[in-house]
Every structure is written in C-alpha cells, then in structure tokens.
Amino acid sequence: MLNIKHFLYDFFIDKGLSKNTSEYLNMLGLLIALAMIAFAVDYVTKRLLWRFSSSVAKRTKTNFDNILISNKLPRNVAHIIPLLILIEFVPQVFSDFEFTQDIIEKTLKVITIILTLQIIRSLLSSVKDYLKTLPSYKDKPIDSYVQVFMIFAWLLGFFSIIAIVTGVSFLEFATTLGAASAVIILIFKDTILGFVASIQVSINDMVRIGDWITFEKYGADGEVTEINLATVKVQNWDKTITTIPTYALISDSFKNWRGMLSSGGxxxxxxxxxxxxxxxxxxxxxxxxxxxxxxxxxxxxxxxxxxxxxxxxxxxxxxxxxxxxxxxxxxxxxxxxxxxxxxxxxxxxxxxxxxxxxxxxxxxxxxxxxxxxxxxxxxxxxxxxxxxxxxxxxxxxxxxxxxxxxxxxx
Incomplete structure (x- = not known):
C-alpha cells in the first residue's frame, strides 16, 4: 500500500516550521489532495458508467437496464470507487491525529452503510418497476414486498450505524437490543407505529403537505399542514387544528381530495x-x-x-x-x-x-x-x-x- 503519511511533512520541516505546524499543514495538504482526487474519480466514474450503461441499454431488447438507469443504480454504484479510496487513505492523512482519525473512519463506515442501502433501494425499485410491466405480475402486491424488505434493510442499517457510533460490536448491540426489545416496544409503541406508518405514507404517497383530507373519525376536514413521526396536523376550514395519529392513516379510512383537485373538475x-x-x-x-x-x-x-x-x-x-x-x-x-x-x-x-x-x-x-x-x-x-x-x-x-x-x- 502506498504510504503518504508524511508526504509533505519533511518539506515543511526543511522550511523551518515547527513539528506541530508541519503536522497540521501536512494533514491539510493531504486532505485537500485526497478530496480533489476523490471528487475527480467520482465524476469520471459516473460519466463512464453512465455512458456504458446507456450504450448497453440501447443494444438490448429488454427494458430492465433502462429501468436500472432511471432508478439511478449506475450513479449510486459509481460512488463505491471514490469511497474505497477515502477508506484506504484517510487513516494515513490523519495518522498524527488519532481522535479525528477515529471520527472520520466512523463517518466513512456510516456513509458506506447508507450507500449500500441506496444501492439496494435502487435495485429493488428497478425490479419492482420491471415486474409491473409484466402482465403476470400486474395484479400482485409487489410494492408491499419491496416496502417490507426495505423496512428491514433500513432497520438493519440503522442498528449498524448505532453500533459503529457507540463502538459496540454489532453482535453485542443486537443481543442487548433483543433483551431490551420488550421494554422498548412498550415504551415507544406509538413512536414505532408512527415510524412504520410514516414510511408507508411516504412510499405510497398517501398524503402530502397541502392536501385536502376528510377524516370523519377525528373530525378533520381541511388542509394538511404538517406530517411527522407521531402526528399529522390538519387545519380545518373553520381554522381549527385537528391532530391525527400518523398510524391512523394506514389503519383507518379517510378521504384525500387531491385527485379531485388535479382532475380539472x-x-x-x-x-x-x-x-x-x-x-x-x-x-x-x-x-x-x-x-x-x-x-x-x-x-x-x-x-x-x-x-x-x-x-x-x-x-x-x-x-x-x-x-x-x-x-x-x-x-x-x-x-x-x-x-x-x-x-x-x-x-x-x-x-x-x-x-x-x-x-x-x-x-x-x-x-x-x-x-x-x-x-x-x-x-x-x-x-x-x-x-x-x-x-x-x-x-x-x-x-x-x-x-x-x-x-x-x-
């Protein structure tokens, strides 16, 4: 492996700068150079992958590759190479600054998990969109299958990020979480229900801020002003505010007038x-x-x-x-x-x-x-x-x- 730890250090020492100043300037110079290289590699890789995938898509008869491109899979995959470069050389750039090095390495691991989830989402979305074009799958609940898989993927990624940030191994974290899960579910029942509901609402595009909804059970009839993890706020036409639990949007029936507003009548x-x-x-x-x-x-x-x-x-x-x-x-x-x-x-x-x-x-x-x-x-x-x-x-x-x-x- 190429050693660049003190690539500029000796140069600054020879110029008469102190050891401490030389270390900072060496780190700063290497960081700027590494960032420029990473951005350049990311740009070139994206361009090359886009051209290659577009060329392949034009030659093939199937539209699956076109769907992959529309769901940005090549662009997400292109980020892997510059990320690997950063993971490889960041420890050397911050070799004289152990605390900062630890924070940067954890950050890169978190980015790796997020990028992996983005790639998985692009791939699953592409599979979903492709299957919907096939007559035999048009009446199948493909969206639900993808949503369930992505919920588990995001939960796994979220727990992995927590394990990385806290410095606990994933196995130990999962074991501790399993032991405390009953208490966590009891305490955060509404939050968990709201979290799952907010994902469903967002993915299915059931409600947007600004939509006019009528929810007779909660006496709501007006415009949605806020959607968060636990509640949805509706400003009724009489200017009163009705607060609806987010999970009620997927457990109860309500009327969204968006279709009427966009229909032209x-x-x-x-x-x-x-x-x-x-x-x-x-x-x-x-x-x-x-x-x-x-x-x-x-x-x-x-x-x-x-x-x-x-x-x-x-x-x-x-x-x-x-x-x-x-x-x-x-x-x-x-x-x-x-x-x-x-x-x-x-x-x-x-x-x-x-x-x-x-x-x-x-x-x-x-x-x-x-x-x-x-x-x-x-x-x-x-x-x-x-x-x-x-x-x-x-x-x-x-x-x-x-x-x-x-x-x-x-």
Whole structure:
C-alpha cells in the first residue's frame, strides 16, 4: 500500500516550521489532495458508467437496464470507487491525529452503510418497476414486498450505524437490543407505529403537505399542514387544528381530495324532489307553451314528429291521452336541465355530465344533476351550485311542476 503519511511533512520541516505546524499543514495538504482526487474519480466514474450503461441499454431488447438507469443504480454504484479510496487513505492523512482519525473512519463506515442501502433501494425499485410491466405480475402486491424488505434493510442499517457510533460490536448491540426489545416496544409503541406508518405514507404517497383530507373519525376536514413521526396536523376550514395519529392513516379510512383537485373538475351531485301529483302528459296547448322555451324548442319539435309518426303507424286512439306515446312535463323538464347544464360556462364538458331521475321516495321523485365544475375552489364551487339551483328552482313552475316542501302544519 502506498504510504503518504508524511508526504509533505519533511518539506515543511526543511522550511523551518515547527513539528506541530508541519503536522497540521501536512494533514491539510493531504486532505485537500485526497478530496480533489476523490471528487475527480467520482465524476469520471459516473460519466463512464453512465455512458456504458446507456450504450448497453440501447443494444438490448429488454427494458430492465433502462429501468436500472432511471432508478439511478449506475450513479449510486459509481460512488463505491471514490469511497474505497477515502477508506484506504484517510487513516494515513490523519495518522498524527488519532481522535479525528477515529471520527472520520466512523463517518466513512456510516456513509458506506447508507450507500449500500441506496444501492439496494435502487435495485429493488428497478425490479419492482420491471415486474409491473409484466402482465403476470400486474395484479400482485409487489410494492408491499419491496416496502417490507426495505423496512428491514433500513432497520438493519440503522442498528449498524448505532453500533459503529457507540463502538459496540454489532453482535453485542443486537443481543442487548433483543433483551431490551420488550421494554422498548412498550415504551415507544406509538413512536414505532408512527415510524412504520410514516414510511408507508411516504412510499405510497398517501398524503402530502397541502392536501385536502376528510377524516370523519377525528373530525378533520381541511388542509394538511404538517406530517411527522407521531402526528399529522390538519387545519380545518373553520381554522381549527385537528391532530391525527400518523398510524391512523394506514389503519383507518379517510378521504384525500387531491385527485379531485388535479382532475380539472369538482363534482356536483345534488337533486330536487318533484311532487308526483304534478307530473302529467302534455296536452297540445302545453306543448305549444313549452316550445317557447328556447333550450327545448328543437327537442320538442323533433319529438313531436317521432311521436306522431309512431302513433299513426300504431293506430293510437288519441282521444285518450295515455294511448300511444306522449311527452310529459317531467321528461321535458329533465331535457331542459340537461341542455342548461351542457351550456353552462362553469361546467367541465370533458367530464361526466347528466341529469337523471332517481328512485321515487315518499316525498316525490328526485331529479339529480350530476356534473363537474371547472373551478374547484370551495367558495367558487358553492357559488356555481347556488347559481345552477337558483335557476332550477325558478324554472320548475314553467313546466307546471312543484318541488316537495314539508308542511309542518298538517
């Protein structure tokens, strides 16, 4: 092995510097040179590995090597060579400073463990992403398997780091930990649950800071402001703060509105209940009156032709209105609402849009509007709903229909 312990020491002594000063300057010079070499080797190695892996990926038919590159495996592997150089020569650089040498060597061992975990994570992520491209594995819980393995890997790495920092051998540390595990689990139960939950939340991207979540069990309905090991803080829309245990995010059901916010629309699902007694077949004079409503003029004229043709072909006796097929005020009203919603400027036309009749109730028949507003902001969303249903409630009378109202005097 190349000996560089006192590479510059004799030079500084010859210049008349003291022994102590020469040792410091020798260490500083060697440290700068070693750092520059390590950075240069790291840069060159990364470039060479990237070019080599990219070249191999272009020639092969499988996309596994492409996935390895996208998960940064070559870049992580490239750090191994400069790390080995540092491990080899750092003891010599700090040979005259035993305390500092011990700290630096422990630091390098910790970095080695972290780098190993990074390589393992890149490799497992690549395997996971590759298996997901195969039809036979698409419905398999691959994410869970990888997560469990990585949790054990990180725990093993964490315990190894503690063993290195404390100077205790890993076997002795593991033995001591095993004996005290029951007490540790009892004392730190919530912390351990929160730790596992925070890993799951992070890996599965279940909740982010800034997400709007609704958690009925804890009375939370607002924006996530903080996520830590033990708790998740939610600022509700009434400006109160709700604190939720982190592990509750994986043990209980909650609603995350992020998908709605990123979808380009916010759902409107509201109905009015129409009295059954006001629903009727349309007489010719009723049809003439409704034709004046521009949104349904074309619809009524088209349906009139179809209905007359059908009734003539089937010899329907129209002296009794129920014979044959007929228009109803309820059906025309439904078509009117459908056309009205389709022409409303605040409605997203690229998402589900319909007006439907729901199952009759003891109060009447619900007529539901199901659509999505373009604006997801709460105050604007409520204004859009109010604007739509103001119009709906006012339009009912034009179709000789009535909305159900509970009469408490009866």
């Amino acid at each position: 916010r759902r409107i699902k509201r109905s009015v209940i129409v009295k059954v007694s006001t629903i009727k077949f349309l007489e010719p004079e009723d049809i003439a009156k409704l034709k004046k409503i521009q949104l349904v003029t074309n619809y009524i004229e088209r349906k009139e032709i179809e209905i007359n043709k059908y009734n003539v072909e089937h010899g329907a006796d129209k002296s009794v209105l129920i014979n044959g097929i007929n228009l109803t005020n309820f059906g025309v009203f439904r078509k009117y609402l459908q056309t009205y919603i389709e022409n409303h400027s605040a409605i997203n036309k690229n998402m589900t849009l319909m007006v439907r009749q729901l199952e009759p109730t003891t109060q009447g028949i619900p007529m539901e509007i199901y659509a999505f507003s373009k604006d997801q902001r709460w105050e604007n969303y409520e204004f859009i709903i109010g604007d739509i249903f103001d119009h709906v409630l006012a339009a009912v009378n034009y179709f000789d229909l009535e909305i159900y109202e509970l009469d408490l005097g009866k």
